Amino acid sequence: MKKLIIFAAIVCCFASLGALSTARSIFFADSYMLRASGIEANYWNPAKLSRSSPKEIWVPLSDFGIFVANNSMNLDTYNFVVSRDTLQTADKERILRDMDGALRISGGGNMSLFGFSWGNQAISSSMNAYAKGAISEKFLRLALYGNLEDEYIFYESNNNASSIAFTDITYGMGDILIPWIPEDLPQVKAGFSASFLAGLYNVSTQDYEGYFTSDLDSGASFHQQINARVGLGGFGFKSMLGVHSEITDYLEAGITLDNIFGMISWQMHNELFGFYATADSVYAANVDEDIVDYEDFSEEIDSFSSSLAPELRMAVMYKHRYGSLSMDWVQGFRESSVTNATGRLSFGASVLPTPMIPLSLGVSLGSSRVPLKVSYGIGLRIKHTEFGMALQSFDSIIPGSSSKGVAFATSMRIGF
Amino acid sequence: MKRIILFLMLALILLSACEIKEPALPVWDLDLNIPLINERYYVSDLADSVNLIVDENDLMYMLTEGELDTPEVGEINIYPNLELFDAPVLSGIEFSQTSPFMADEQGLHLRYGLVESGSISARFAGVDPATEILSLSILEIHQPSGEALVIEYAGSEEWIHIDLAGYYFGALESAQDLSELTLEVTATSSHPDFTPIAEMSLVMLEPVSFSVFQGDFENYEILAGESVASIEIEYPHGIDEAVQVSEAFLEIEIVNELGFECEFIGFMRGIRGDLTRMVPILDDDGEHFRIEAGSADEPGYSNLLIHDGLQILMQMMPETIEIIDARFIIDSQSGSGMMRKEDTIRADYTVRVPLRLTVFEYPITIQDATEIEVDEDNRDLIDKNLMGAGLIMQAQNMIPLGGTAYAYFGTSSDIDVDDPQSFSFVKSLTLHSSQTSSDWQEPVSLELSKTELNLFTLPRVYLKWSFVLEPSDGEVEIYAGPDDFIGLKSMLHAKIRVEDI
Numbered sequence: 001m002k003k004l005i006i007f008a009a010i011v012c013c014f015a016s017l018g019a020l021s022t023a024r025s026i027f028f029a030d031s032y033m034l035r036a037s038g039i040e041a042n043y044w045n046p047a048k049l050s051r052s053s054p055k056e057i058w059v060p061l062s063d064f065g066i067f068v069a070n071n072s073m074n075l076d077t078y079n080f081v082v083s084r085d086t087l088q089t090a091d092k093e094r095i096l097r098d099m100d101g102a103l104r105i106s107g108g109g110n111m112s113l114f115g116f117s118w119g120n121q122a123i124s125s126s127m128n129a130y131a132k133g134a135i136s137e138k139f140l141r142l143a144l145y146g147n148l149e150d151e152y153i154f155y156e157s158n159n160n161a162s163s164i165a166f167t168d169i170t171y172g173m174g175d176i177l178i179p180w181i182p183e184d185l186p187q188v189k190a191g192f193s194a195s196f197l198a199g200l201y202n203v204s205t206q207d208y209e210g211y212f213t214s215d216l217d218s219g220a221s222f223h224q225q226i227n228a229r230v231g232l233g234g235f236g237f238k239s240m241l242g243v244h245s246e247i248t249d250y251l252e253a254g255i256t257l258d259n260i261f262g263m264i265s266w267q268m269h270n271e272l273f274g275f276y277a278t279a280d281s282v283y284a285a286n287v288d289e290d291i292v293d294y295e296d297f298s299e300e301i302d303s304f305s306s307s308l309a310p311e312l313r314m315a316v317m318y319k320h321r322y323g324s325l326s327m328d329w330v331q332g333f334r335e336s337s338v339t340n341a342t343g344r345l346s347f348g349a350s351v352l353p354t355p356m357i358p359l360s361l362g363v364s365l366g367s368s369r370v371p372l373k374v375s376y377g378i379g380l381r382i383k384h385t386e387f388g389m390a391l392q393s394f395d396s397i398i399p400g401s402s403s404k405g406v407a408f409a410t411s412m413r414i415g416f
Numbered sequence: 417m418k419r420i421i422l423f424l425m426l427a428l429i430l431l432s433a434c435e436i437k438e439p440a441l442p443v444w445d446l447d448l449n450i451p452l453i454n455e456r457y458y459v460s461d462l463a464d465s466v467n468l469i470v471d472e473n474d475l476m477y478m479l480t481e482g483e484l485d486t487p488e489v490g491e492i493n494i495y496p497n498l499e500l501f502d503a504p505v506l507s508g509i510e511f512s513q514t515s516p517f518m519a520d521e522q523g524l525h526l527r528y529g530l531v532e533s534g535s536i537s538a539r540f541a542g543v544d545p546a547t548e549i550l551s552l553s554i555l556e557i558h559q560p561s562g563e564a565l566v567i568e569y570a571g572s573e574e575w576i577h578i579d580l581a582g583y584y585f586g587a588l589e590s591a592q593d594l595s596e597l598t599l600e601v602t603a604t605s606s607h608p609d610f611t612p613i614a615e616m617s618l619v620m621l622e623p624v625s626f627s628v629f630q631g632d633f634e635n636y637e638i639l640a641g642e643s644v645a646s647i648e649i650e651y652p653h654g655i656d657e658a659v660q661v662s663e664a665f666l667e668i669e670i671v672n673e674l675g676f677e678c679e680f681i682g683f684m685r686g687i688r689g690d691l692t693r694m695v696p697i698l699d700d701d702g703e704h705f706r707i708e709a710g711s712a713d714e715p716g717y718s719n720l721l722i723h724d725g726l727q728i729l730m731q732m733m734p735e736t737i738e739i740i741d742a743r744f745i746i747d748s749q750s751g752s753g754m755m756r757k758e759d760t761i762r763a764d765y766t767v768r769v770p771l772r773l774t775v776f777e778y779p780i781t782i783q784d785a786t787e788i789e790v791d792e793d794n795r796d797l798i799d800k801n802l803m804g805a806g807l808i809m810q811a812q813n814m815i816p817l818g819g820t821a822y823a824y825f826g827t828s829s830d831i832d833v834d835d836p837q838s839f840s841f842v843k844s845l846t847l848h849s850s851q852t853s854s855d856w857q858e859p860v861s862l863e864l865s866k867t868e869l870n871l872f873t874l875p876r877v878y879l880k881w882s883f884v885l886e887p888s889d890g891e892v893e894i895y896a897g898p899d900d901f902i903g904l905k906s907m908l909h910a911k912i913r914v915e916d917i
Contacts, residue, residue, distance in 0.1 A: 086445075
């Protein structure tokens with residue numbers, strides 16, 4: 001059982017952050033669309049690829065971000081649980097308090113492979129892995145309290161898992177001035193990027209249903225059916241369109257539409273795994289009979305596609321001599337392995353106490369599906385090179401024992 | 417620069433404040449509710465076709481069957497007393513005389529018989545040489561062909577011994593007793609008639625055994641072997657006080673191969689432990705039964721039904737029932753008849769006790785405690801992981817018997833339900849009879865505390881059952897039809913300590 005729990009945690013330790021991300025976005029809790037420049041603009045708003053920008057390169061693996069989070073248990077609760085000899089009712093309720101129907105665990109990672117920008121163009125590659133999983137609160141209540149109720153019904157919405165890993169090779173071009181805008185109005189520049197995606201693997205729950213009942217009249221009955229699809233080796237595509245405008249010297253705005261035609265087609269080896277177990281009206285007195293009807297199977301299936309749901313992002317940023325403030329709103333069109341259908345708002349700020357030390361702060365407001373995220377970052381600029389690191393806390397303003405997740409990122413830019 | 421260092425230190429302090437403890441799983445208790453059973457236990461399932469049966473009206477019976485038989489009656493002996501010595505035989509004269517041959521007071525009268533063994537001896541002495549023919553015929557002794565026994569003088573004056581085996585005495589279906597033999601003497605010689613030419617002697621004193629006997633007896637007794645019928649029912653202690661059977665029947669089917677009506681004498685004896693009870697087998701008038709005689713073609717069949725006194729016998733809940741001192745008597749009332757040496761009398765008897773009972777509130781205790789072995793794995797589980805247990809039971813009783821069951825648990829088999837020191841704890845469960853309610857009764861709960869459960873950490877635990885029946889409202893009948901059952905639903909509740917997953 002312990003191994004099962006650990007396995008489940010490992011499986012779920014990658015999850016969605018949104019569209020193709022970059023490590024540096026963690027510095028600002030994803031309020032990063034108008035802050036990305038150079039190579040990173042490939043992923044955030046290619047309209048910001050500017051002819052006037054210096055050339056930039058990504059050192060392999062220098063940009064690195066990883067996170068793990070869950071929706072209910074913070075470090076304080078974890079420490080409390082593992083330090084208890086015996087869990088009492090109040091302790092169990094503390095574990096279950098914030099679950100809201102399911103324990104949802106997510107994780108992910110992003111890593112730069114290479115990148116180069118010159119003028120208004122950039123080409124880059126990164127590796128991405130996301131995963132998320134959920135297990136119903138009812139399962140955990142069963143594990144902690146036993147079967148106190150007559151009926152437990154489990155739904156796929158609270159019991160699922162998915163994971164995907166892929167690399168991208170992205171080309172972007174920006175700084176394309178949109179014509180016919182009167183000169184006395186702020187000019188709008190457009191850009192686009194296109195990504196070739198090489199899928200490594202994709203695992204996802206296809207359907208799940210389950211129940212467990214027990215009472216005097218009908219005995220114990222249970223039913224569990226789960227089908228999961230696995231794809232190994234695939235390729236795909238996605239593209240992004242973005243516009244950007246410097247409304248004033250201090251104010252910028254931008255809009256992007258990401259994941260246009262986004263999909264990965266899994267071609268190399270695809271399989272459908274299924275498990276089915278059911279037992280009806282079981283009584284301990286007849287448990288020696290052949291009471292459980294179960295079957296597991298796996299079969300090769302045709303190639304299939306994992307679609308990357310389109311995602312709309314809008315952002316504004318106020319710039320000042322000593323810093324900047326930004327606000328991003330992102331709205332996925334539907335749920336997918338890399339997107340959430342629930343919109344979220346994030347704010348970012350950067351401060352330059354000295355020209356060499358940029359400090360960053362980001363807040364992404366939580367929603368029913370996404371926790372509050374607060375980021376703290378610090379950097380060091382020396383001539384054309386900048387190095388930074390950031391720490392992000394989930395569901396807690398200060399990273400610490402109240403956090404329900406943590407993200408860590410490092411970033412290095414080299415311009416010339 | 418100082419501000420940078422200050423900021424970095426602040427970040428380090430924040431991060432270092434995040435202590436992540438080593439993963440360790442605490443223990444916790446959870447409640448498992450496990451449906452245990454949902455069954456109907458039909459009374460008809462108790463019927464074993466041996467000791468518990470169901471009649472055509474679905475009424476349950478307690479049944480005991482046994483057999484009783486006599487040995488083969490064997491040969492019937494008569495004791496002749498025929499002595500005739502030196503009777504003169506006259507030449508040319510055929511004479512006939514009758515001579516009694518049976519000893520007095522034998523208690524039987526022969527009319528016809530086939531000799532199995534026996535002999536008769538004759539001698540002709542002082543025979544004149546001029547004798548031509550000298551012979552003796554006994555008309556009542558004849559061969560199967562009907563030819564009478566003839567003893568002829570053959571030149572020797574020694575005794576002539578005749579083996580009578582295979583000879584018949586008398587005439588079949590004769591209405592007259594055979595008590596005398598008719599002797600016919602034939603003698604011729606060259607002497608004038610009436611000249612004495614020899615002396616004749618005839619002796620028959622040895623017993624004559626008949627393999628077929630026709631006649632009558634004044635008092636002939638045939639003993640039956642003893643027959644024990646066991647009842648494979650383990651009666652709990654006190655059942656005879658708690659339950660009163662209303663009636664009991666003994667049915668005896670007798671097959672009599674003898675051609676005589678007999679009087680049947682015997683006793684039914686019931687035994688349970690040291691307790692013995694015996695009742696005579698009598699008809700409703702208090703007389704001994706008489707059983708039908710067989711005929712030449714088929715045996716006689718008698719069906720005896722006895723109920724007087726049987727209720728008393730069965731009330732003791734015997735473990736064995738036997739017919740003892742059984743015998744069949746052919747007497748003067750039996751009249752004339754025939755028997756063969758291989759004839760027997762067989763009896764099949766059945767004791768039927770309808771489960772028509774009056775129930776009293778009296779404790780019934782199963783005599784022997786049941787030993788429960790608890791293996792080591794389960795002992796460890798109970799010790800470490802089982803914090804409490806209980807049983808929720810709901811019953812529907814369609815049987816007019818109810819009561820309270822008491823389960824006494826102890827560490828020794830010497831559980832005395834009246835001595836609290838002899839057991840560890842007792843649990844009880846009440847099931848009302850259908851006279852009270854035939855609906856589902858209110859669920860009842862049996863709970864075992866951790867202290868009580870710790871008893872099961874011992875390798876052996878003993879359980880003794882005791883019952884107190886619910887007194888019936890008058891007489892109740894136990895039927896075994898499709899609607900006669902006890903429905904039982906049960907849920908096992910256990911508080912489990914999750915210690916090491």
